[in-house]
Amino acid sequence: xxxxxxxxxxxxxxxxxxxxxxGASKLKRLTRHAGRVTYVMARQLSTGELNLRAMSLxxxxxxxxxxxxxxxxxxxxxxxxxxxIEPVLLNFMAPLGEKAGEMTSGIIGFVENVKVG
Numbered sequence: 675x676x677x678x679x680x681x682x683x684x685x686x687x688x689x690x691x692x693x694x695x696x697g698a699s700k701l702k703r704l705t706r707h708a709g710r711v712t713y714v715m716a717r718q719l720s721t722g723e724l725n726l727r728a729m730s731l732x733x734x735x736x737x738x739x740x741x742x743x744x745x746x747x748x749x750x751x752x753x754x755x756x757x758x759i760e761p762v763l764l765n766f767m768a769p770l771g772e773k774a775g776e777m778t779s780g781i782i783g784f785v786e787n788v789k790v791g
Contacts, residue, residue: 686713736770740781747785 690709698706718724743763750759760782767774 740777744781744784747781751785 690706690713693706715724718727747759747763760778763781764774764778767777770777
């Protein structure tokens with residue numbers, strides 16, 4: 675039994691990554707890719723790193739959305755439309771909870787300080 679476990683461990687840690695799928699059939703490439711993804715996902719989930727990576731992606735996305743929205747609002751200010759879009763922004767930020775109002779007012783404050791001329 676120990677020999678079987680060692681072979682299985684060797685397969686997932688070494689063979690799965692060393693074998694190339696160049697020239698292999700499409701089914702074999704797909705199976706190998708699915709095996710690699712499944713192994714990495716199971717390893718990340720068991721160590722708790724998957725949740726950490728997901729949280730970092732959410733944080734990075736939110737941090738990158740704020741400047742994008744501010745630039746879009748500053749462009750809209752040139753056309754005089756920015757006051758009408760404030761409720762849409764507040765609804766968009768609603769999943770953030772009580773911080774949504776703070777972020778929306780910060781973005782609107784930033785946009786109002788921008789000199790379009």
